[in-house]
Amino acid sequence: MTIPQFVQKAINDELKMAGLYSEQNNPLYGEITKIAFSSTxxxxxxxxxxxxTLKGTSGQSASTEVTYNFKSGFDAITACNQTAQALGPAVQDLIKQLVADPKFAALISNN
Incomplete structure (x- = not known):
């Protein structure tokens, strides 16, 4: 799974759990506008x-950016593994920040 697919699945799963996701609703379109990491x-x-940035068919959009810090480790194998493991919590922080934005609520209600 690519990182954009991972982010898409995480957002869709959260919307499903909140009862806000439906195959029949107008879709939201997402674009990862920045992605970077460091393990050192x-x-x-x-x-x-x-x-x-998420955009709806109504033309409204909501954007957010998050920097998630974590302990990586001294050796390369540990640092790489910790970086991969930190992606999930980083995406959760991104979603948390996104849904806390009033523009997201407007995007969902007008879409």
């Missing part, structure tokens, strides 16, 4: 930086 920030720390 400060030698044993890392971060993910993800920015996302």
């Amino acid at each position: 920030a400060g030698l044993t720390n890392g971060w993910w930086n993800i920015a996302l």
Whole structure:
């Protein structure tokens, strides 16, 4: 699964759990406008930086960006594994920040 597919699935799963997802509703279109990571920030720390814009068929949009910091490790194998493991929590923070934005509520209600 690619990172955009992972983000899409995470958003869809959250909308389904909230009862806001339906195959019959007008779709939301998402674009990851920024994605970057480091597994060696400060030698044993890392971060993910993800920015996302959702647009509805009504023309409204909501955007957010999150930087998620984590402990990566000293050796390459640990740092790579920790970076991969941190993607899930980073995407959860992105979704949390997105749905807290009043523009998201307007996007969902007008879509």
